[in-house]
Amino acid sequence: MVKITFQTVSAQKPEKESDGDKIIIPQAHEELVLPLSPKRSLLNCLCCLTFGLVIFMSGLVLASIYIYRYYVVSQQIPEDSMFHCRVVYEDSIFAPVRGRHELEENVGIYLDDNYEQISVPMPDFGGSDPADIIHDFQRGLTAYHDIALDKCYVIELNTTLVMPPRNLWELLINVKRGTYLPHTYIIQEEMMVTGRVRNMRQLGPFIHRLCYGKETYRLRRRNPHRRIDKREAKRCHSIRHFENTFVVETVICDRI
Structure with missing residues (x-):
């Protein structure tokens, strides 16, 4: 009985090591993605710049409308x-x-x-x-x-x-x-x-x-x-x- 118990443990040990090998597979997948990260980072920067430019132009248009309405039109005398x-x-x-x-x-x-x-x-x-x-x-x-x-x-x-x-x-x-x-x-x-x-x-x-x-x-x-x-x-x-x-x-x- 002592032998059976020892063999069972030793038999499971390679399985754990094989399981450990399976865990490494996502790491290999991540290493494949690493070369693509600089391009994605550049794309994200361009998107942020475009979004910021759109917000800036929208704010500029709204400010122009506000100035015209409240500082130019308001100073004109109605008929x-x-x-x-x-x-x-x-x-x-x-x-x-x-x-x-x-x-x-x-x-x-x-x-x-x-x-x-x-x-x-x-x-x-x-x-x-x-x-x-x-x-x-x-x-x-x-x-x-x-x-x-x-x-x-x-x-x-x-x-x-x-x-x-x-x-x-x-x-x-x-x-x-x-x-x-x-x-x-x-x-x-x-x-x-x-x-x-x-x-x-x-x-x-x-x-x-x-x-x-x-x-x-x-x-x-x-x-x-x-x-x-x-x-x-x-x-x-x-x-x-x-x-x-x-x-x-x-x-x-x-x-x-």
């Missing part, structure tokens, strides 16, 4: 917020004998940003400078860019003279529809230059864009009961504009 106005008024200040005058201007109303932009061309009758005007209700400021002098003037917004954007928009919509056509009068406001503006960014983005690169000065309103004498009149210039149911003549006088 119903851009008006070309002609106003007839009585000039009772400087030319009462001449009677009626006509004032022409372009008005852009930005309801979302709460500001108005007025462009006044050179008037036919003279005596008034062409100008671009911004009434920023969010900052509480008004800026006048006198085109003839190429200078900017900034003052606190006068809400008693200037209609808020929503009210002015409704007024001009009615004028456009023909339900209300103003035949109005003119009033005058006098201002004095007080000093130079150094920090333009404190004026807000809209006025900063209007006055960037130009000499910019602060203004203060004069006593309405004090009239301009002949000496001061030589240093003053006026801008006539329409931002309410009447015409306003803004007279700006420089310091001596």
Whole structure:
């Protein structure tokens, strides 16, 4: 019995070794694959580069669409917020004998940003400078860019003279529809230059864009009961504009 047991064990031992030889077969298969791995690695790199390029181009296209939609289109005035106005008024200040005058201007109303932009061309009758005007209700400021002098003037917004954007928009919509056509009068406001503006960014983005690169000065309103004498009149210039149911003549006088 001892012999049988020994022979059985010894007989199984070669089988284990043969089994061990079978286990080596996958290793031989892996050695056959090794020469192909550099080509597969190169193919994987090309696929990754192509995929990354596709993602980059897609992101570039989406970014371009976003910039165009929110920074270009959003700054364009809708058709119903851009008006070309002609106003007839009585000039009772400087030319009462001449009677009626006509004032022409372009008005852009930005309801979302709460500001108005007025462009006044050179008037036919003279005596008034062409100008671009911004009434920023969010900052509480008004800026006048006198085109003839190429200078900017900034003052606190006068809400008693200037209609808020929503009210002015409704007024001009009615004028456009023909339900209300103003035949109005003119009033005058006098201002004095007080000093130079150094920090333009404190004026807000809209006025900063209007006055960037130009000499910019602060203004203060004069006593309405004090009239301009002949000496001061030589240093003053006026801008006539329409931002309410009447015409306003803004007279700006420089310091001596």
